[in-house]
Amino acid sequence: MYSKELLKGILQPVILNLLREHGRMYGYEITQRVKKLTEGKIEITEGALYPILHKLEADGVLEVEKEYTGKRVRKYYRLTDSGIVTVREKVNEVNDFFATISLLLKPAY
Amino acid sequence: MYSKELLKGILQPVILNLLREHGRMYGYEITQRVKKLTEGKIEITEGALYPILHKLEADGVLEVEKEYTGKRVRKYYRLTDSGIVTVREKVNEVNDFFATISLLLKPAY
DNA sequence: TTGTATACATAAGATAGCGATGTATATTTG
DNA sequence: CAAATATACATCGCTATCTTATGTATACAA
Numbered sequence A, B: 001m002y003s004k005e006l007l008k009g010i011l012q013p014v015i016l017n018l019l020r021e022h023g024r025m026y027g028y029e030i031t032q033r034v035k036k037l038t039e040g041k042i043e044i045t046e047g048a049l050y051p052i053l054h055k056l057e058a059d060g061v062l063e064v065e066k067e068y069t070g071k072r073v074r075k076y077y078r079l080t081d082s083g084i085v086t087v088r089e090k091v092n093e094v095n096d097f098f099a100t101i102s103l104l105l106k107p108a109y
Numbered sequence C: 001t002t003g004t005a006t007a008c009a010t011a012a013g014a015t016a017g018c019g020a021t022g023t024a025t026a027t028t029t030g
Numbered sequence D: 001c002a003a004a005t006a007t008a009c010a011t012c013g014c015t016a017t018c019t020t021a022t023g024t025a026t027a028c029a030a
Helices: A011-022 A027-037 A046-058 A081-104 B011-022 B027-037 B046-058 B081-104
Strands: A062-069 A072-079 B062-069 B072-079
Touching (some): A011 A027, A011 A046, A011 A081, A027 A072, A027 B081, A072 A081, A081 B027, A081 B081, B011 B027, B011 B072, B011 B081, B027 B072, B046 B062, B046 B072
Antiparallel strands (some): B062 B072
């Protein structure tokens, strides 16, 4: 696994971008998708995930819809209209940031 | 400027990699080099820089040499032998991490 | 029936970087 | 020449985001 601090500031854009691509996901699904797509290299912990989702909802970036499969609740999240703008900004910011850091970090052999 | 949190975990590898490429630098020089190379997009604050340098020295990754130009002191830092190994590890970790995140973060149009 | 997976949630703790502040010398500019 | 800016070091308090731990509860497989 990676140094814990590297994820700081990245998780939110990652979650938002997944929702942009998939349209509608619930929390647990997000953790599993990320785990699979990164071959286990990144596991979003619940302690990080749920506070982020709640905040994004409170900020009007996401809207939520409860659903039940049997008795178990699922909360499906989806981008709001303003959320779609937010994603674009955040994702571009991270990609720009990565490009900038790459100017400084050529591989060390 | 970028979201402040994005830099977390990145500054140390960046500093180490600069020292790997330049052999010998002092703190202020590092901040200026980074500023120039990133066209002002990244400015390492002193509150971040000096604690990092001190920690790396305490950990035996860097060694320091004082020099005076006139009366003003400069502390030149350089990688130790074990430090050279550390750089390789850290830089590769960040590059690997970036590649992994890029699997999740394609540009949002 | 016991363990694992699913699915939500929160609280305490760790930590890296920022902003502010401090000291002091050197250089540029009005 | 005085004032402003640049150089060069340093530390402290604050904050944001994450981890770890803990909690609740249902579904399913061994």
